[in-house]
Amino acid sequence: MTLAEILAGLFPQGHSVTVRDGLVTGGGAFANGTLHIIGVDGDTPLGVDGALVLSRAVLDAVRAGDRAPILVVVDSDSQRMSRRDELLGLNECLAHLAKALLLADRSGHPTIGLIYGHSAAGAFIATALATRILAALPGANPSVMDLPSVAKVTKLPLDKLQEMAKSTPVFAPGIDNMVATGAVHVVLDPTKPLDGQIRDLITNLQPGDDRDRLGEERGGRPVARGISAAVIAQAGRG
Numbered sequence: 001m002t003l004a005e006i007l008a009g010l011f012p013q014g015h016s017v018t019v020r021d022g023l024v025t026g027g028g029a030f031a032n033g034t035l036h037i038i039g040v041d042g043d044t045p046l047g048v049d050g051a052l053v054l055s056r057a058v059l060d061a062v063r064a065g066d067r068a069p070i071l072v073v074v075d076s077d078s079q080r081m082s083r084r085d086e087l088l089g090l091n092e093c094l095a096h097l098a099k100a101l102l103l104a105d106r107s108g109h110p111t112i113g114l115i116y117g118h119s120a121a122g123a124f125i126a127t128a129l130a131t132r133i134l135a136a137l138p139g140a141n142p143s144v145m146d147l148p149s150v151a152k153v154t155k156l157p158l159d160k161l162q163e164m165a166k167s168t169p170v171f172a173p174g175i176d177n178m179v180a181t182g183a184v185h186v187v188l189d190p191t192k193p194l195d196g197q198i199r200d201l202i203t204n205l206q207p208g209d210d211r212d213r214l215g216e217e218r219g220g221r222p223v224a225r226g227i228s229a230a231v232i233a234q235a236g237r238g
Helices: 003-010 046-064 081-085 090-106 121-126 145-152 158-166 173-183 194-203 209-217 224-237
Strands: 016-019 024-029 031-044 072-081 111-115 118-119 133-136 141-145
Touching: 003 024, 003 031, 003 072, 003 194, 024 046, 031 121, 046 090, 072 090, 072 121, 072 194, 090 111, 090 121, 111 194, 118 121, 121 141, 133 173, 133 194, 141 173, 145 158, 173 209, 209 224
Parallel strands: 031 072, 072 111, 072 118, 111 133, 118 141
Antiparallel strands: 016 024, 024 031
């Protein structure tokens, strides 16, 4: 689905969402209230300027005090790899965006991610993975790091990593692997009304982050939940 199709499905009566330089902001009437929208479209890399624009939109929604849900739509490249962005503190700006989304969620704005295209690396982490629940549409292609980049970092041969990825979802790219690890909670059905599916996700949101539980149940991260529980238990004894 394209962004235009997503917005038409979410807001049959119209909306005020705009896309400028690949950055999505705005909202519309939704389920007897309002749905705020931010995001990245068109496989656009997310740099310092974009991260600050999206952070401002999130913080403006929090200041409005309506506690309306925030949907983060994602079809991005990775973070913008430029000298300017790095010198201006891209890592801090991406972290600021992620923290703004966490603040919004804890301030009563349910945060839902919707990945419908590509996303990778810091841009994926600061948008889609910073929401309380992440949904995907068929055809989405997320990755924390693509395998050629993993090969450069780990110094392992690419063909070896490709073979490992067949049985190790935790670092492998692609929607199926993200579902297996619990990073993606659910894949939506594009043949059904999108507004109803998003409304159901919001209605059934549970407190906290249950990605480790989902990863354990789905077999993609079999030990993460136990390790985190042990760390928390040890910290409580300190």
